Amino acid sequence: MRIYHLFVTLLFCAVTFAQTTITGSVKDSKNEPIPGANVKVAGESAAAVTDADGKFTLKTSKKPPFTLEISSIGFATQKVQVTSASQKVDAVLQNEDTRLDEIVISASRTPERIRESPVTIERMTVKDIKRSASPTFYDGLENLKEVHMNTSSMSFKSINTRGFATVANTRFMQLVDGMDNSSPLLNFVLGNLIGISEIDVQSVELLPGASSALYGANAFNGILFMTSKSPFTSQGVSAYVKYGQTSQRAAGTNEYADYGVRVAHAFNKNFAAKANFSFMTGTDWFATDYRDIDLVNNVGLDRSFHNYNGINVYGDEASTNLRGVATGLLNAGAITPAQFSVFQQILPNYNVSRTGYNEVDLTDNKVKNAKVDFSLHFKPWGDDNEIIWQSKFGFGNTVYQGANRYYLNGFFMQQHKLEFKGKNYFVRGYFTTEDGGNSYDMLFTGLNVNRQWKSDAQWFGQYAGAYVQSTLAGATPAQAHAAARGVADTGRLIPGTPEFQAAFNRVIADPNVLTGSRLVDDSKLYHSDANYNFKDLVKFAEIQVGGSFRMYELNSLGRIYTDKGTDILYREYGIYTQIQKKFMDDRLKFTGSIRYDKSQNFDGDYSPRLSLVYSAGEQRNHNFRASFQTGFRNPTTQDQYIGFNVGSAVLLGSAPDNLDRYTETLPITSASGQAIVGGTSTTINGNNAYFNSYTAASAAQFAALAGTDPVAASALLRRANVSLVQPETVKAFELGYRGQIKNLSYDITGYYNIYNDFIGNVNVVTPLYGVAQDAPNPLAGPTDTGAQSIDALATGNTRVFQLYTNTGVEVRSLGFGAGFNYRLPKNFEFSANYNFAEFDYDQDQDPGFEAGFNTPKHRVKASISNDNLFKNFGFSISGRWNTGYRWESTFVDGWIDEATVFDAQINYNIPKLKSVLKIGATNILGNEYQQVLGAGFIGSQYFASLTINP
Incomplete structure (x- = not known):
């Protein structure tokens, strides 16, 4: 009961304090109201903001006389003396046509x-x-x-x-x-x-x-x-x-x-x-991008391709070598040795894929x-x-695209913060927690819905048998493939049917990647930081100190991270200081900062920054700046602790304890391999991936040549020398100039960045037995570990990994940007900006590395607006254009075309309702465009809105 009374006292103690209430209005020199203007009691925290009519009501415990400070962006600040509680304040702010004072x-x-x-x-x-x-x-x-x-x-x-x-x-x-x-x-x-x-x-x-x-x-x-x-x-x-x-x-x-x-x-x-x-x-x-995912080498491939893998089609990632299917049928007793000989002669030595499901069939496409x-x-x-x-x-x-496409369904995230702050300090702590809800991976949904009605082994076996029968009956290879797919697809679940929906529901509720696709997540982040500014204690310069601490608690129940059975805890912290000092009649401003960061798996490092700003001109409206800083980025928790099977590969982080924690038992599908390992299965861990693998490029070259010339094919193999991921560093140089000439303000920027130890991904192929080595000898005996690894590659007894590592290649990026804003007569305002960006590195030094720049080289944006075209009416029109650019990601690589987009809106102020009505449209030309390869093309959006402010 006492607690209740205490809460009520805190909540409603206003009634025990005498207050002064000041009302008034704020307008510009043309007698138009200024919404959003700040009205503050000088030296106090009491403040108010004007409404759509420029009116305000301010309450303060301070008794007159006192001073009000009234300000708004684009206007000079005005001070008004309040001498009585009944005084009505009518302030008129003068235009200050400079954005440099914001x-x-x-x-x-x-x-x-x-x-x-x-x-x-x-x-x-x-x-x-x-x-x-x-x-x-x-x-x-x-x-x-x-x-x-x-x-x-x-x-x-x-x-x-x-x-x-x-x-x-x-x-x-x-x-x-x-x-x-x-x-x-x-x-x-x-x-x-x-x-x-x-x-x-x-x-x-x-x-x-x-x-x-x-x-x-x-x-x-x-x-x-x-x-x-x-x-x-x-x-x-x-x-x-x-x-x-x-x-x-x-x-x-x-x-x-x-x-x-x-x-x-x-x-x-x-x-x-x-x-x-x-x-x-x-x-x-x-x-709905149904092109084959290998856009670089197989441009134009469609669903008629026997090993088709569509970008927005899932389940067709299940792919196997047709000739290898014959071996499996023989080992299972499904065919005789004589039939096996026929199968080996007729079946082609390349892969075929299962028939997949379109993305639009695996999600309701609703966003909330x-x-x-x-x-x-x-x-x-x-x-x-x-x-x-x-x-x-x-x-x-919503839909998120990473290594695969994921439907975040019922995703829930929350944050809670306690903060103490004042004029010169803050101390805060907060934590973030999330729940994946009923989210699922669309690729594994497609794979495992397929497996609900027919196993992969049964499907490929039927395909191989039908292909042989069709060929013996005189069919061409294309006809044989079509007939084989028809036979293997017998019984396929059709989207929209109750049977399909039942299978779909079972799969998305199951977190086991062998049978389901649900994403499980109950991870948390704990963070605290603090800052203190000594400007009221130290007069010769402005000095700040601060620091932060962060801890991750990863819990995907083993679905995404190697955290099955136990949460992963990961910590990092940092401290920093900054000094600012003005010289030359306060025209030259020096800023120096340095920060030290440390995470539990890596050595600590320093990030300094030095900058100079010089204000020239009588009004100090020409401002030149230069800065240099070094920075570093710790590998993320994904880079270190992920252990995520995405179907085509396993994404594996490189923290040393993660390599030991990740284990997988895989079947050995060849008699030769079973003899080598002494059984029908073997267990590998993350150390095999990082320290006993072949480069994906050399493994692909081997596969292309192994059937005709195994000696030459083996000579192409190269052991993957993948280092454990380390922090990435950057040296950043920037020059800039901000200025104002009458109604024209502008900002010009140039930057140059040098990245070292750039964090990226590399694909490797790990043999399930044998030792990976450069150019192993295929003619050595069965006890030779190099020859054993060749046998593993030749018989498909491998696991593909996507590893997190650093490239030894120095990556550079540079850019230039210019923007300006011009106030035209009669309240019109025009703004435009341009950006140039490009990067450079020597691909020959690391052929497997992808920088993933994913940025157009040229971008132009412009807008024209008028907040008061005529009484209570305003409008704006904006447009942007960018050149095409290459998109690189773990999901798909390819080209994104240039785009031109125009948006427009008109708005009407309704003073009596203190509201604004807006009617707008985006991409009004209807030219659909893409910003992420694999995501949907962006169309047009039309809307009307009503906003009410007090």
Whole structure:
């Protein structure tokens, strides 16, 4: 009972304090209201934000007289004296046509004008969100300079800055109110699935370059900061609703809806609270790329190809050598030795694949995303010191593309944070946990639905028998293949039938890769960090210190990681310091930072950063910057602890304890192999993969020649010398110039990065017996270990692994970017930016290495807008274009064509309802385009929205 009374006292103690309530309005020089202007009591935390009509209500415990500070981006700050509690404030702000005075925080972990930022920084404000023609503010980030999106699903977009990113962009960090919202299991950001609601966004800042010196090893190629509104300054009930349609040739026209509500209230100067809820639902872009997955060597192959493996077709990964099928039939007693001889003469010495299922048959293609968050804010002393408890929840359905395509079905992720912060410090701790729900791997769904109605051995046996019979009857090879597939497919489950659905349901509920496809995940991340700024204690320079600690608790129940029977715990920490000092009448600003990071499996390392910013001109509107920093990226938990069978290969991490923990017992399918191992099966572990394998390229060359010239084929074999993965490093150089001439502001950037020990993947083929070696002798006796490995390769007794390692090749990237914004007469505003990006390395030094740059060389973006075209009406039109580029990933390699996209919107302010009506459309030309090879082509989206602000 006492606790109840204490809570009620804290919650409603406002009634015991006398308060001053000030009302008023904020307008520009043309007598137009300014929404979103900040109104603050000087020297106090009490503040308010103007509504759509430019009006505000501010409550403070301070009695007049006091001073109000009124500010808004693009306007000069004004101070107003309040002399009585009944005074009505009507402020008029004068235009200040410079973006150089906008305040940013992320670049140096301290508030500074954007002109003084030591590195490139991009920013999205509430005003930018209002004028965006994108369906969500997160989609609108694509219009920022330096940003290139990788779209895996309509609700899952991954930000790519300065290259080297797939959907799983582990080189990019995203912080929401200081919390890293990457997946504990997968180590990369899941778009905005557990991010921030559009009506709760205060600001978005993007650092596109390396930021390891202040933010640690994961901020290797960029970092995004999303900050929500405070319930002390942004109160009341806000809501939005969007409804529209998506249009795609493959999916047709489908409905789309998105709505949300925000409730915030400051009960008094000491306590405030807020809650957000948003929900989006729609139909995803259908993925219907049915080209053969080997696009480089087999361009144009279709379903008539006997070993077809379609990009968005699953189950056809089950493939085997037809001539080898005869051996299996003989060993099983299904054919006689005489029949075996006939089979060997007729069956071709190449692979055939099972008939697969299209992706659209293995998912309902529905996307859903619900986000819930609430926070309690305490200011015990009524000043800048604040205690915050925040909880965030995100759940829904979407498609993620990694080594395979995965349907995240009922995926659930939550974060909880406790933070203490003040004028010069913060201390926070949070944890993230996730649940895979009913998520499943589409490749294994296709494989195991097939096996529900007929085993692989039975299917291939029937195929081989029918092929022989057709050939003996006079059929051509093409006719024999068609007849054989028809016989083997007898009894195939047809999508849409109850039998298919029953088999499908059994498979996606089963986590065993031999029979099912469910993804199991109950992983957690624990993180704490702190920062202190000594600027009020040390006067000669601004000095900061800080640090962080992180622990992963991986638990996939052995489905993805080698954590069957026990969770994997992995820890890392870092500490840093920064000094800033101004010289030459505060025109020259020096920033020096250094950070030390250590993870449990690797030696610690330092990340320094040095930068200079010089402000020239009478108004200091010409700002030159130069920076250099080194950074490093620790291998992710995937790189170290994964042990994931994806069908065509096993993804295997290289932590030493992981190699011992990963084991697999595999059948030996040849009599010669059974004689060598002394049985019908053998057990291998991760050490075999890393230290007893052949390169995939040489194994492929061997297979092509082994049937005709085994001696020459064996001479081509090369042992794979794969090192255990180590941290990746970068040296980053950047030059930039920001300036303003009257109504024109511009920003020019150039960068050059040198990567060493670049982390990547390499495929190897591991013989199940024998010793891998360069050019083994096939004529040696059966006791020779090299000859034994040749026999394993020749009889298909192998396991393919995809290993995580570093390339010894130095990788370089360079880029150039230029953006400008011009304020035209009559409230028109035009902006445009251009980016050039490319990379370079010597492929001959490491032929098997793929850099995965996945970034267009040229990108152009432009927009024109007017927030007040005429009374209460505004509009914007934006366009972007990029050149085609090569896509490289563990799922598929190939070419993505150039794209031209236009978006547009008109909006209407309804002052009496304090609301904004918007009608918009994306990709209005209807030219469907792709950003991720294997994902669906992106069509058009049309929507109407109504946003209500207090």
